[in-house]
Structures are given as C-alpha cells and as structure tokens.
Amino acid sequence: MTFLNETHDPALRSWVASANTADTGFPIQNLPFAVFRRKGSAEAFRGGVAIGDQIVDLAAVAASGEIGGAAGEAVRAASQDKLNALMALGRPAWAALRLALSRALRQGAAEQEPLRTCLVPQAEAEYDVPARIGDYTDFYTSVHHATNIGRLFRPDNPLLPNYKWVPIGYHGRASSIGVSGQAFRRPVGQTLPVGAAQPVAGPSRALDIELELGVFIGSGNTLGEPVAITEAEDHVFGICLLNDWSARDIQAWEYQPLGPFLSKSFATTISPWIVTLEALAPFRVPFVRPEGDPQPLPYLDCEANRHTGAFDIQLQVELLTPRLREAGSAAATICRTSYRHAYWTVAQMVAHHTVGGCNLQPGDLFGSGTLSGPTPDQAGALIELTAGGKQPLQLPGGEQRTFLEDGDSVVIRGWCEKPGAVRIGFGECVGTVLPARD
Amino acid sequence: MTFLNETHDPALRSWVASANTADTGFPIQNLPFAVFRRKGSAEAFRGGVAIGDQIVDLAAVAASGEIGGAAGEAVRAASQDKLNALMALGRPAWAALRLALSRALRQGAAEQEPLRTCLVPQAEAEYDVPARIGDYTDFYTSVHHATNIGRLFRPDNPLLPNYKWVPIGYHGRASSIGVSGQAFRRPVGQTLPVGAAQPVAGPSRALDIELELGVFIGSGNTLGEPVAITEAEDHVFGICLLNDWSARDIQAWEYQPLGPFLSKSFATTISPWIVTLEALAPFRVPFVRPEGDPQPLPYLDCEANRHTGAFDIQLQVELLTPRLREAGSAAATICRTSYRHAYWTVAQMVAHHTVGGCNLQPGDLFGSGTLSGPTPDQAGALIELTAGGKQPLQLPGGEQRTFLEDGDSVVIRGWCEKPGAVRIGFGECVGTVLPARD
Numbered sequence: 001m002t003f004l005n006e007t008h009d010p011a012l013r014s015w016v017a018s019a020n021t022a023d024t025g026f027p028i029q030n031l032p033f034a035v036f037r038r039k040g041s042a043e044a045f046r047g048g049v050a051i052g053d054q055i056v057d058l059a060a061v062a063a064s065g066e067i068g069g070a071a072g073e074a075v076r077a078a079s080q081d082k083l084n085a086l087m088a089l090g091r092p093a094w095a096a097l098r099l100a101l102s103r104a105l106r107q108g109a110a111e112q113e114p115l116r117t118c119l120v121p122q123a124e125a126e127y128d129v130p131a132r133i134g135d136y137t138d139f140y141t142s143v144h145h146a147t148n149i150g151r152l153f154r155p156d157n158p159l160l161p162n163y164k165w166v167p168i169g170y171h172g173r174a175s176s177i178g179v180s181g182q183a184f185r186r187p188v189g190q191t192l193p194v195g196a197a198q199p200v201a202g203p204s205r206a207l208d209i210e211l212e213l214g215v216f217i218g219s220g221n222t223l224g225e226p227v228a229i230t231e232a233e234d235h236v237f238g239i240c241l242l243n244d245w246s247a248r249d250i251q252a253w254e255y256q257p258l259g260p261f262l263s264k265s266f267a268t269t270i271s272p273w274i275v276t277l278e279a280l281a282p283f284r285v286p287f288v289r290p291e292g293d294p295q296p297l298p299y300l301d302c303e304a305n306r307h308t309g310a311f312d313i314q315l316q317v318e319l320l321t322p323r324l325r326e327a328g329s330a331a332a333t334i335c336r337t338s339y340r341h342a343y344w345t346v347a348q349m350v351a352h353h354t355v356g357g358c359n360l361q362p363g364d365l366f367g368s369g370t371l372s373g374p375t376p377d378q379a380g381a382l383i384e385l386t387a388g389g390k391q392p393l394q395l396p397g398g399e400q401r402t403f404l405e406d407g408d409s410v411v412i413r414g415w416c417e418k419p420g421a422v423r424i425g426f427g428e429c430v431g432t433v434l435p436a437r438d
Numbered sequence: 439m440t441f442l443n444e445t446h447d448p449a450l451r452s453w454v455a456s457a458n459t460a461d462t463g464f465p466i467q468n469l470p471f472a473v474f475r476r477k478g479s480a481e482a483f484r485g486g487v488a489i490g491d492q493i494v495d496l497a498a499v500a501a502s503g504e505i506g507g508a509a510g511e512a513v514r515a516a517s518q519d520k521l522n523a524l525m526a527l528g529r530p531a532w533a534a535l536r537l538a539l540s541r542a543l544r545q546g547a548a549e550q551e552p553l554r555t556c557l558v559p560q561a562e563a564e565y566d567v568p569a570r571i572g573d574y575t576d577f578y579t580s581v582h583h584a585t586n587i588g589r590l591f592r593p594d595n596p597l598l599p600n601y602k603w604v605p606i607g608y609h610g611r612a613s614s615i616g617v618s619g620q621a622f623r624r625p626v627g628q629t630l631p632v633g634a635a636q637p638v639a640g641p642s643r644a645l646d647i648e649l650e651l652g653v654f655i656g657s658g659n660t661l662g663e664p665v666a667i668t669e670a671e672d673h674v675f676g677i678c679l680l681n682d683w684s685a686r687d688i689q690a691w692e693y694q695p696l697g698p699f700l701s702k703s704f705a706t707t708i709s710p711w712i713v714t715l716e717a718l719a720p721f722r723v724p725f726v727r728p729e730g731d732p733q734p735l736p737y738l739d740c741e742a743n744r745h746t747g748a749f750d751i752q753l754q755v756e757l758l759t760p761r762l763r764e765a766g767s768a769a770a771t772i773c774r775t776s777y778r779h780a781y782w783t784v785a786q787m788v789a790h791h792t793v794g795g796c797n798l799q800p801g802d803l804f805g806s807g808t809l810s811g812p813t814p815d816q817a818g819a820l821i822e823l824t825a826g827g828k829q830p831l832q833l834p835g836g837e838q839r840t841f842l843e844d845g846d847s848v849v850i851r852g853w854c855e856k857p858g859a860v861r862i863g864f865g866e867c868v869g870t871v872l873p874a875r876d
Binding site (some may be wrong): 005113134135137138140150160162165166168169170171172173174175178184185187188189190192198199200201204223224225226247250253254255256257258259260261262263266267294297298299352353355356357358359360361364437 | 448564572573575576578588598600603604606608609610611612613614616622623625626627628630636637639642661663664673685691692693694695696697698699700701703704705729730735736737790791793794795796797798799802875
C-alpha cells in the first residue's frame with residue numbers, strides 16, 4: 001500500500017510520548033478535532049486536536065504564531081467556540097493544517113518547545129458539540145438494518161422497493177444533539193398499548209439505541225447547485241460516533257405518514273472527536289454491491305466511489321447497567337460491526353442530498369442510520385438484537401434487557417486497524433438514561 | 439367584544455396617514471415585524487415594524503433613544519440583522535415594545551417628529567428571512583388535507599388512526615427557507631415513472647405548492663422540560679405566510695418509510711412580515727371538534743385552547759403564469775380558505791413538540807401543514823385542487839394547470855377582518871419557478 005502523503009507514514013513518532021503507544025487511538029497519524037475547555041472552568045470553548053492523551057489547544061497555537069500561511073488561517077478559524085469557520089475554509093485549508101500539525105508534533109520538530117505550552121491533558125478537559133449544526137439529516141444506509149426492521153413489520157416483504165435506488169434519509173432534530181456524557185430524561189409521549197383502542201400519554205417503555213456514525217459537512221454548496229459525486233468528499237470535514245436514541249413505542253404510533261418525529265427528538269449524542277477523511281484514507285475499502293443488485297443511477301456512481309468509497313471502521317456498543325456499575329464490573333459488549341457493511345457511502349449521501357438543489361452548510365451533520373451488519377450480533381439497535389423485544393439480551397451477572405432501563409449508560413466506540421497501519425481511534429460516545437420527569 | 443388592551447382599540451389612528459386607510463393591512467393595530475434594508479444597498483439588515491406603507495426602522499429608533507425601559511431593551515435587540523435576540527426576550531418584552539410603538543405612532547404623539555426620520559418606505563425596502571431558523575418543523579394540522587391526500591392513496595381508509603390523537607409533524611429543511619421573492623430552480627430527483635420497473639433521475643414533473651402558515655417560536659424551553667399547553671402561546675413570537683413547495687413525483691418514490699425529504703428540501707418561501715399573536719387577539723375563535731371525535735389527551739387540552747385557541751385568518755392563493763404576466767392580466771385566484779379549519783391549534787403544536795422533552799429555541803419555525811378547508815375550492819395544494827392531476831385547473835385566457843410550469847409565480851396572501859375590528863394583514867408570500875438546471 002502506498003500512502004497519500006507523509007502524514008500517514010506509519011513510521012512517524014511524536015514528541016508527545018503518549019501518542020506513540022500501540023493502543024492509543026490518537027497517534028500523530030490521526031489528529032482529530034474537537035472543541036474543549038478545562039473541566040469545570042469558565043474558559044471559552046475552542047478548537048483542539050487530540051495527540052496521545054493530550055489536546056493541542058488551537059487558540060493557544062494561534063496566539064503563539066508558530067503556524068503560518070494557509071495553516072495559520074485555519075488555526076485562527078479553529079480558535080472559535082465552534083468549528084464552523086474552520087469547516088467553511090474547505091479541504092485545502094484542512095489539509096494544510098493537518099500537515100503543519102503533523103510536522104510540528106513530530107519527534108525532533110523545532111516547534112516542540114513553544115507547542116508544549118499549548119497542550120492540555122484530555123483528563124482535564126470537557127467538550128461541547130463541535131459545530132453549530134444548522135441542519136441534521138439522518139440516513140438509513142444499512143440494508144441489514146432496513147431489512148431487520150422491515151421484517152418486524154412486513155415479514156414477507158421486508159425491504160421496500162426504493163431502498164436499493166434511493167439513499168433514504170430524513171430530517172432530524174438539531175437542537176437536542178448533545179456531546180458524549182449527555183444524560184437525558186426518558187421521554188414521555190403518546191403510545192398505543194397493545195390491544196388498546198385509544199392511546200395513552202406516559203414515559204416510553206421501549207427506549208432504544210441506534211449505533212451510527214455522524215458525518216460533518218465542511219464547505220457547503222449554493223442553493224440550486226448540486227454537488228457531483230466526484231466532488232462530494234471535498235465537502236466532508238470528518239466523521240464522529242453518533243447514538244440516535246429512539247423511543248420505539250412512540251415511534252410506532254406517530255411515524256405514519258410523515259416519518260419519525262418526537263420518538264427521536266429528545267436526545268442524540270455524538271462523540272467530541274471528529275476524525276478527518278484524510279486520517280481515514282488508509283482504511284478505505286471498495287464498495288461492492290451484492291450480485292444481482294441494480295447499479296446506482298449515474299449521479300450516485302463513480303469509479304472512486306466503487307473502488308475506495310467505503311471505510312472499514314470498527315464499531316462496538318457497550319451497555320453499563322446500574323447493577324454492573326455498582327458491582328464495579330465492565331460494561332457488557334452487545335454489538336460489534338464495521339461501517340464497511342453500509343449500502344450507501346458518504347459520497348453518495350452528499351450527492352443525493354444535493355441533487356435537487358438543497359444547500360448544505362458548514363457544520364451540517366448527517367447520521368449514517370443504524371449500522372447493523374449482516375449477522376444478528378452485528379445489529380446496532382436493541383429492537384433488532386432482541387427480535388422486537390421477544391428475546392431479551394442476557395447480561396453478565398444474570399441481568400436481562402429488552403429495552404433500556406433508567407440509569408443505563410450506553411458507550412459506543414469506534415476505531416480503524418489493520419496490519420501495516422497505525423490504529424486510528426474515534427474515542428467514545430457515552431449517554432445515560434435518567435428517569436422520566438414526574 | 440372587549441379588547442385585551444389599548445393597542446387593539448379600533449378607534450386608534452396613526453400620524454402615518456397610510457396606516458389609516460380601510461384597505462391597509464398594516465394599521466396601528468397590527469405592527470408586524472420583519473428584517474429589511476434599503477433595496478440594492480449594502481446596508482445591514484435590521485428589524486423593522488410595518489405601519490401603513492412605511493417601515494419603522496428599529497435600529498434608527500434604538501439610536502434615537504426615544505423608547506426606553508423594557509421596550510428600549512426590545513428595540514435594541516431588534517436592531518440586529520436577525521430577530522432571534524428580540525424573540526428570546528419573551529412575551530413581556532414584546533408586549534412592552536408593542537405598547538410603546540403603538541403610543542409613539544398615534545396621532546398627536548410627542549414622538550412624531552423624531553420617529554418620522556426613522557421611517558423607510560416599503561417601496562424602497564428589501565427583506566431577509568427574519569430569524570436564524572435553528573430547526574424547522576412542518577406539521578399536518580388540516581384534517582381536510584390529510585383526508586384528501588389519504589384518499590388519493592387509500593380510497594377506503596383515507597385518514598390514519600393516529601390523526602385525531604397526534605398533532606402529526608416532521609422535521610423540515612431549514613437551510614433552503616427563503617423570503618418572499620424567492621426564485622428557485624425546478625428540482626431534479628429520482629422518480630418512478632408509471633408502469634416502470636426502475637426509477638429515473640430528472641426534473642420533477644409534478645411541482646406543487648402547499649398553502650401554510652409559519653409559526654415563529656420566541657422564547658425556548660430547556661431540553662427535558664416540556665411546555666404546558668396553558669403556557670404554550672407565551673413561547674410564540676408570531677405568524678407568517680409559508681409556501682412549502684413540493685415535488686410530488688419525487689415525494690411518492692422517496693417517502694417510505696421515513697417521510698418526505700428531498701421532495702421539499704429545495705425551497706420553502708415565507709413572507710417577510712411576522713404578525714404577533716397580540717395583533718391577532720381580536721380574531722381568535724373557538725376550536726370545536728366535530729361531534730363524535732375523541733377529545734384530546736390532557737396534555738393537548740385546556741379551557742383557553744377550546745374557547746380561543748384557533749385564529750380566523752383568511753388565506754388566498756394566486757397563480758401568475760408567464761402568459762398572464764405577459765398579457766398584463768391579474769393572477770388567477772385558485773384557493774380561498776381560513777386557518778380556522780385547522781384540526782390542531784398553535785398551542786397544541788407547541789405542547790406536543792415539547793412533551794417528550796424536545797427543546798425549542800428562539801427563531802425555530804413551525805409550518806402548519808397545508809391548510810385545506812372543508813370544500814374542494816378551499817384546498818391548499820394543486821394535487822388536491824386537480825384530484826391528483828386528473829382534473830386540470832382552468833385559468834383565465836384558456837390556460838390549464840395540473841402542476842406548476844417554469845416561470846409560474848405563486849402568491850399567498852393572508853388577512854383578518856370582521857365587523858367592528860380593523861383589518862390585519864400578513865402581506866404576501868411570492869415565489870417563482872425557474873427552469874431546472876441543465
């Protein structure tokens with residue numbers, strides 16, 4: 001394998017020692033972005049880049065004047081409390097910043113001494129949602145999820161006829177997106193109890209997760225001007241972890257005919273770190289449609305998308321119940337899968353979203369949809385893992401779960417690894433269910 | 439009828455003479471908000487209030503120091519390029535500003551001379567979307583529309599079982615919302631031609647309108663804390679006109695199972711003027727459910743909502759084709775109805791949206807959904823007016839229309855009137871279809 005540029009060289013080492021361990025997710029080849037401040041402080045949030053167990057404070061770097069040129073402009077843009085200005089600068093600026101940081105953080109770099117004062121330990125940091133998210137779109141890119149869910153409602157005809165043609169998506173709620181650590185009340189809403197003639201209002205009894213990735217849009221497009229699939233990835237700033245909490249009983253009663261609404265509007269949790277597409281370049285894989293499936297329409301198809309459009313990102317969901325927490329036990333892993341199983345790629349999502357002229361803006365967020373893989377243990381939602389609630393999960397210590405209970409925490413982790421490449425991590429995305437409001 | 443306060447007194451006259459004519463929509467009893475600047479100028483947009491054929495420039499008023507106290511704070515907030523800061527101040531501030539402007543604009547007011555220099559003729563103004571719209575939610579509050587549309591798809595069972603229980607809504611696209619005057623390209627997208635086995639990509643051939651009202655949220659709520667229906671209207675800044683342009687052929691192919699997406703994301707047009715609930719107070723009417731319909735669940739029900747929760751707002755849709763335009767003919771009126779026919783009220787939309795904990799933010803926008811009335815000529819969309827495209831509209835001069843053609847302009851007008859009250863206008867909401875991109 002050849003590397004796209006020097007920032008991917010697996011031989012690179014950083015003068016930040018913690019970035020050189022085998023198990024760090026944040027080696028010098030990664031350099032993901034977040035907004036952060038010191039925990040419990042009244043400091044302004046500002047952009048930061050992870051390196052080992054440290055954060056490079058980009059506001060401090062900007063103030064130091066150590067990084068100039070196009071990268072300097074990017075560092076100044078990243079000093080704000082949200083990353084929208086950096087995102088709007090576009091791919092050449094992001095690449096310039098990545099290269100400058102990669103060089104400045106290498107062993108032997110002349111910038112070592114001045115940059116050392118710009119480091120903040122991750123253990124002392126707290127994070128915020130990294131962008132002002134103007135619009136949030138949730139896609140439905142796993143054919144396995146669509147089939148599993150469809151089978152629960154339509155056993156004979158699980159997959160709708162449009163699925164293999166249209167990268168199905170819908171608009172989600174932006175205001176209730178929170179960053180890892182989010183704790184939210186169990187939602188109240190209308191549900192139709194089994195066999196009942198009339199609905200009731202009350203706390204959801206079928207609170208679920210959805211294992212997703214989030215895709216942050218960088219540079220936007222003008223209203224009325226589509227983005228060609230060959231240009232689509234130039235508009236993508238990077239990828240994070242995302243949990244699309246879902247109240248299945250509210251969803252079942254409300255979603256016809258206009259789609260999910262309040263069943264998903266009470267909370268959505270994302271990881272603080274955004275991993276750039278450049279960092280993910282070594283983990284691109286071909287996107288191969290199963291034999292017999294239709295080829296995508298031309299606006300959703302190009303050579304690069306077929307050969308390197310997918311990403312092999314490992315994903316894991318862990319459940320930590322109050323009982324496990326009190327016993328000091330580890331969280332139970334309930335799902336392992338990879339993003340490579342998705343039916344539609346990041347580039348296809350961008351091309352489809354804009355084909356009719358819809359304008360994307362810097363900081364917009366896409367959800368991938370639940371990333372269930374082909375086997376049952378790769379399902380990214382409890383409704384799938386438990387066959388619609390009929391087969392409870394068995395947890396360590398004898399507990400069972402169909403849907404989430406109060407006090408449950410869910411942890412999503414993501415990483416890329418393969419022989420000959422350095423491990424690239426996404427960190428974690430954690431959320432906790434609080435009891436419903438009285 | 440008793441008036442809530444002095445600002446509604448029909449005997450009030452303004453020193454702005456054009457505000458005292460019988461046909462102005464903008465008498466001193468209205469005082470709607472917009473953001474504007476002088477046409478073609480590079481001035482900053484700022485808040486303004488309509489009075490007759492003039493605009494009170496609120497940035498100029500703030501600079502004049504003529505209005506102080508709580509109203510003064512509101513005027514300063516309204517000096518910005520978007521009204522979000524004014525919206526966030528809450529109902530007491532809006533009421534204080536309304537009262538101060540009402541007094542300052544009355545015949546004989548001491549503020550006449552200083553305020554005269556703060557007037558800008560509407561003929562010299564251009565407008566912008568009045569708020570940064572964080573999230574846009576489109577509801578479905580006309581039972582007549584839901585029934586008409588449902589009948590096209592399910593003749594025997596037009597209305598879904600949840601309709602009379604749930605104020606159905608879904609998330610819409612905020613980035614493509616434009617202000618009256620918006621011209622947009624006919625969208626391109628995937629459609630499944632009748633009888634075809636495979637979809638095609640191309641310009642929509644079934645471009646439609648949806649006659650709606652827009653509801654701007656003023657003060658928000660904290661994530662996890664619902665708004666009670668008795669408090670709901672305190673969170674509403676005001677109401678505008680809204681056209682939810684819809685590509686029916688794209689919609690039919692994409693909308694299962696997650697709802698409309700790109701079929702409505704290419705453009706949404708709103709009127710520049712936001713009429714406050716206070717100005718609409720004389721036009722409140724009871725909301726009466728048809729006999730035999732279920733009563734709303736308690737979180738959607740209260741005395742005030744039943745007795746005065748609906749608004750009798752007259753609505754009209756006009757179509758101006760290129761041929762009518764070239765002939766110098768008037769636009770053809772294709773629909774007349776009233777908002778009073780809606781099945782769910784503004785207060786119910788707010789209470790429902792927040793019941794599960796979803797947070798509303800200042801500047802969020804709700805659409806009412808297509809406001810079709812009970813009779814066929816009161817339908818607010820071409821798909822209803824033409825029975826799914828089967829019965830073309832006959833226009834003056836011998837033209838026909840099923841769906842919109844390139845060059846067509848659609849004008850929505852709204853107003854309130856009744857004996858003993860002064861006419862309250864919403865102005866107009868105009869949009870024009872441009873040919874699809876090559």
